[in-house]
Amino acid sequence: MSTNGGKSSGGKDTPPTPGHQVILGTKVPLRLDSGAELSGFTVAYQTYGSLNADRSNAILVCHALTGDQFLADPHPMTGKDGWWEQIVGPGKVLDTERYYVICPNILGGCMGTTGPKEINPETGKPWGLDFPVITISDMVRAQALLLDELGIEQLFLVTGGSMGGMQVLEWASMYPERVFAALPIATASRHSAQNIAFHEVGRQAIMADPDWCGGNYLAEGKRPHRGLAVARMAAHITYLSEQSLHLKFGRRLQNRKSVTYGFEADFQVESYLRHQGITFVERFDANSYLYITRAMDYFDLADKHGGVLANAFRNTPVRFCVISFTSDWLYPTDENRMIVHALNAVAANVSFAEITSDKGHDAFLLDEPEFHRVIHGFINGAAEHRGLVGSSALAPGERAP
Amino acid sequence: MTPESRRKAIRVDLQLISDMIEPGSRVLDVGCGAGTLLDYLVHFKQVDGRGIELSTEGVNACVSAGLSVIQGDADTDLKDYPDHAFDFVVLSQTLQAMHRPREVLEHLLRIGRRAVVSFPNFGHWRVRWELGVNGRMPVSEALPYQWYDTPNIHFCTIKDFVVLCTELGITIEKSLSLDHKGGMRRIGNNLFFANLFGGQGVFLLRKG
Numbered sequence: 002m003s004t005n006g007g008k009s010s011g012g013k014d015t016p017p018t019p020g021h022q023v024i025l026g027t028k029v030p031l032r033l034d035s036g037a038e039l040s041g042f043t044v045a046y047q048t049y050g051s052l053n054a055d056r057s058n059a060i061l062v063c064h065a066l067t068g069d070q071f072l073a074d075p076h077p078m079t080g081k082d083g084w085w086e087q088i089v090g091p092g093k094v095l096d097t098e099r100y101y102v103i104c105p106n107i108l109g110g111c112m113g114t115t116g117p118k119e120i121n122p123e124t125g126k127p128w129g130l131d132f133p134v135i136t137i138s139d140m141v142r143a144q145a146l147l148l149d150e151l152g153i154e155q156l157f158l159v160t161g162g163s164m165g166g167m168q169v170l171e172w173a174s175m176y177p178e179r180v181f182a183a184l185p186i187a188t189a190s191r192h193s194a195q196n197i198a199f200h201e202v203g204r205q206a207i208m209a210d211p212d213w214c215g216g217n218y219l220a221e222g223k224r225p226h227r228g229l230a231v232a233r234m235a236a237h238i239t240y241l242s243e244q245s246l247h248l249k250f251g252r253r254l255q256n257r258k259s260v261t262y263g264f265e266a267d268f269q270v271e272s273y274l275r276h277q278g279i280t281f282v283e284r285f286d287a288n289s290y291l292y293i294t295r296a297m298d299y300f301d302l303a304d305k306h307g308g309v310l311a312n313a314f315r316n317t318p319v320r321f322c323v324i325s326f327t328s329d330w331l332y333p334t335d336e337n338r339m340i341v342h343a344l345n346a347v348a349a350n351v352s353f354a355e356i357t358s359d360k361g362h363d364a365f366l367l368d369e370p371e372f373h374r375v376i377h378g379f380i381n382g383a384a385e386h387r388g389l390v391g392s393s394a395l396a397p398g399e400r401a402p
Numbered sequence: 403m404t405p406e407s408r409r410k411a412i413r414v415d416l417q418l419i420s421d422m423i424e425p426g427s428r429v430l431d432v433g434c435g436a437g438t439l440l441d442y443l444v445h446f447k448q449v450d451g452r453g454i455e456l457s458t459e460g461v462n463a464c465v466s467a468g469l470s471v472i473q474g475d476a477d478t479d480l481k482d483y484p485d486h487a488f489d490f491v492v493l494s495q496t497l498q499a500m501h502r503p504r505e506v507l508e509h510l511l512r513i514g515r516r517a518v519v520s521f522p523n524f525g526h527w528r529v530r531w532e533l534g535v536n537g538r539m540p541v542s543e544a545l546p547y548q549w550y551d552t553p554n555i556h557f558c559t560i561k562d563f564v565v566l567c568t569e570l571g572i573t574i575e576k577s578l579s580l581d582h583k584g585g586m587r588r589i590g591n592n593l594f595f596a597n598l599f600g601g602q603g604v605f606l607l608r609k610g
Contacts, residue, residue, distance in 0.1 A: 322465065323472075341472055345479070348487035350452065352465045353472035357458060375465045382468020 018113035019077050020047045020070060025146040034299075037133035041122065044147050045113025046070050046105035049089060050097035052153070058389055059153045060095055061144065062104040063161030063168035066293055067233075067285060069112040070104045073097070078284045087368055094377045099389070100157065107168075108143040109135045109293055111286035118219060118286040128288075130216035135292060137164070137300045141171040145179070157387055158380060160184035162365035163332065164293070167300050170340065173321070174302060174313040182320040182383040184376060186365045187329050189336035190310050190343070191301035196331070199239055200294040203232030207287045216288055229287040230278030237277045242328035242361035246270060303343075310343035317344075320386065321351040322379040324365070324372065331362040352379055412442050414584040415602060419494055419518050422576060422606045423447055427489035430454070430514065432476045432506075433496030437464035444469065452488075454479060477501045480509035488514040495602075497521045498554040504566065511572060511609040520604040523579070525559030525597040544582065544601055560589065560596050560603040567607065576606035 022045045025031070030040035047070040052059060062072055062085065073089040075082060089095040095102055106114035109132070117132040124131070148156070159172045159180050166188025173183040189196070207213055210228025214221045238246075250270040254260065257267065266272040306312035321344055325337035334355050344351040356372045358364040364372065412420070416439045423429060425447045431440045434453030437460070443449045453471035455461045464471035472479075476493075477500055491514030493506070498521055500506045510517035522544055523529075532540035539549040547554065558566075560579065567574055577589035579600025589596040589603065596603070 320470070338474075341474070342479070342482045345472070345482040346484060348484055350450075350470050351472060352470050353474070354461050354465050355458060355473050356462075371462060375462050378466030378468050382470075385468060 018045050020045060020113070022046075022113055023147065023150055025143065025150060031139070031142060031146065033133050033139045034136040035134050039108075039115065039133065042108070042115035042143070043113065043119070044105050044108070044115075044143060046103060046147060047072065047074070048104075049073050049102040050100050052101040056153055057155070057157060057387065058099065059101045059103060059148075059156050060158040060160065061148070061156050061172070062089070062095070062102060063140075063144070063159065063165035063172075064104060064107065065161065065163035065165050066236075066297065067281065067290075068165070069110065070106045071112075072104045073102070076284070079280070084366060087366070088373065088376075094373050094380065095160075099384075103147075103151070105144055105147055107140045107293070109140070109289060109296065111289040114143075116286065117216075117288035117292055127219040129219065130288065132288070132292065134295055136296050137167045137171050138175065140296065141168050141175055144168070144172075145176060148179070155179050155181060157389065158182045158184060158383065160186065162186035163188055163362065164297050166332075167297065170302055170313070173317060173319045174306075177314075177317050177319055180319050181387050182322070182380070184322045184324070184379065185337075185340065186324045186376075187326055187332050187337070187362055188340075189332045190303060190313075190340050192298050193336070197298045199236065200298055202235050204291050204294060206231035206235070207291060213287060216291075218287070224282070225287045226282040229282045229285065229290060230275075232290060233281040233285075234274040234278045237274060239331045240361060240363045242330065242359055244328060244359045245361050248359070249273075310339065311346035314344055314347050314349055317347065317349050319349070320383050321349060322376065323351065323353045324376065325355045326358045326360070326362070326364040326372075327355060328359050329362040329364065412438060414586070415520055415580055415604060416442065416494065418578055418580065418586060418604045419492060419520060420447060422518050422604075423449065423490050423492075425449070428487070429490045429492060430483070430488045431492045431494070432480070432510070433493060433499070434464060434469075434471060435460045437467055437469045437471060439492065439494060440464065440469050440471070441467060476506055480506065480513065483509075483513045485512055486515055489516065490514055491517045493517065493519045495520055495522065498557050500556060503556045503558075504570070507566070507572070508570060511607060515608065516575070517607045518605070519563075519607060520602055521558065521563065522554075522602050523560045523597065523600045524557040525561060526601055527598050560600055561593055563603060563605070564593060567605075572607050572609060574605055575608055578604045580604065
C-alpha cells in the first residue's frame, strides 16, 4: 500500500521525498470541484506513533500554505526541525505515545503529493499550468481517500492552523461521521478581500518573473526564484504582527553603523525578509504556490451552503475547539468568532479561546504555553469522551489545572 | 481535580443550582467563570454542558480542564443560539453585570426550556442600612467592589426580579433565598421577608 522513497519527478536536482507515498484514485478517479478528474495520483505522508487495535486514536494534521508533511522530524531539504515540533511528539500536546498522527502533503503541494511540478502521465512532462485548479474540498477528498487506504474509518481529531484550519472545517462539514473532534486554529471560513489581495500580489510577483516562462519553467530548465522570493517576503509580513516586527528588528541596521544611501539591505528587517525569500525558494515550487493560494482564495464554506455558514454544520456530532490569537491580523479573532457563531446557531459542541500573543498569525507554530495548555485540555477532554484510555499529561508547569 | 475536591470546591449557592438541574440534561452556563459549576454538573449530573465566559482567564481555565466553553459576551452572543437548544440555561451571579438584563433573561428562556438564575439581593437589610443610614454604596464579602470599579451595573432586589418575571410572562417554578451563612429558605409567599434577609435569590424559571 505504501512505499518508502517514492519517485519524485520534479526535476534532476530534486532528491526523492522520504517517507510514505501511496497512489490513490486508480479505480475511480478523484472528481475535482472544477469538473476535472485526477486518476492515479500520489499522496505523500508522514506518520508518528502507532494506530491502536480499534483504530480509534488517529489524528490528522492538515498543513498550511507553505507547510508540508514533515511536522515532527527534520525537513529532508532544509534539515530544519519539523514545523510543529512544539506540539507533536512523545509527551507533547499531540502525544505520539498515545495517538497515531498522520500528516499528508496536500493535493497540489510540492513535497511528493501530485501537484503542478509532477509528471502529467498523459504528456510525460511536468503538469505546469495544465494541472487542474484545486480547492480546499479537493484536498480534503484526497485525504479521505488516504484514510480509506489506511483503513481508518473515523479520526479522533482533525487539526491544523491557517489553511490547515480551512481543511479542518471542510472535514467536519463534508465528513462529520468520520471526525470525532475538530480543532481549527487561526483560520477563517472564507477568504476576505484583504486575504485575496495579498495572495494576488504574490502570484503577480511570480508571474512577472521572466524565468516563470508562462508556467513552463521546469521544461525550460529555469526557476522563477526572484518572483517566488518576493511572494514569500510579502506573505511573511502578514504572518507577523507589527509589534513582533518592532520587537525583533525595530529600525536597527544590518551590520553597519549608518545607512548607505543605496538600496542594499540597510535595515535588519530587510535582510531578514530577503533571507526568508531566498531560503523558501529552495524548497517550494512556484506553480504550487499559485495553485494553493488560489485554492485558499476560492474557499468560502458558507457559499457552498446557501450562504449560511451554520448550514455547513447542521446536526453535527463533532466536538469543536476554535482558537484565535489576539495579534493575528491575517485571520483575526472576528473571522474565527464567525465560525463559533455558526456553530452556536446549530447548538454544536464548541469551545473557543482567544489566546493573548504578540506573535501574530505565526503564533500557532511557536512556543505559546497558554495555547498549548488550552488545546491540550480540549484534546484530553475529547479523548475522555471518545473512551480513549490512559491520560497524557504535559510537563509540570504546562499542566492543565 | 479529583472527585473529592470537586465535591468540596462547590459553593452552597452552586449546590442549590445543581439540585434544580435534571441529571443527563443539556445545560448552558452563561458566565461560567472558571467552570466550577459546569465541571460539577458534567461529572456528577452527567449533563451535556457548555459555557460562555467573557474573561480570557476563565475560558482558558475551562477549556484546559476539558470543558466546552466559548469566549463570548452574553449581552451580544446569546442571539446566535437556536430556540430550545438546551434543557437548562444557568445564569449564576451574572445578571447584575449584564448591560441588558431584561433581554438576556428573555434569551435564556428562548434558548432553554428552563432557566436557573441567581443574583445578589440588593434589598438585603445590610445594603439598605449602608445606603439609608451610612449613605454609602455597600461593600461586603458578597459584593466586594467599590462603586467605581464594580462590574455590577444592574443591581436588583428579589422583589424587583419577581416583578420583572411577571411582566415577561415568566413562571417561577422554584424560588429560594440564601443568607450569608449559607442558610436556605423558600421564598414562596414570604417575599417581604426574603427581600429583607436574603443575601441572594436562586430561581428556577420557565416561559409561560
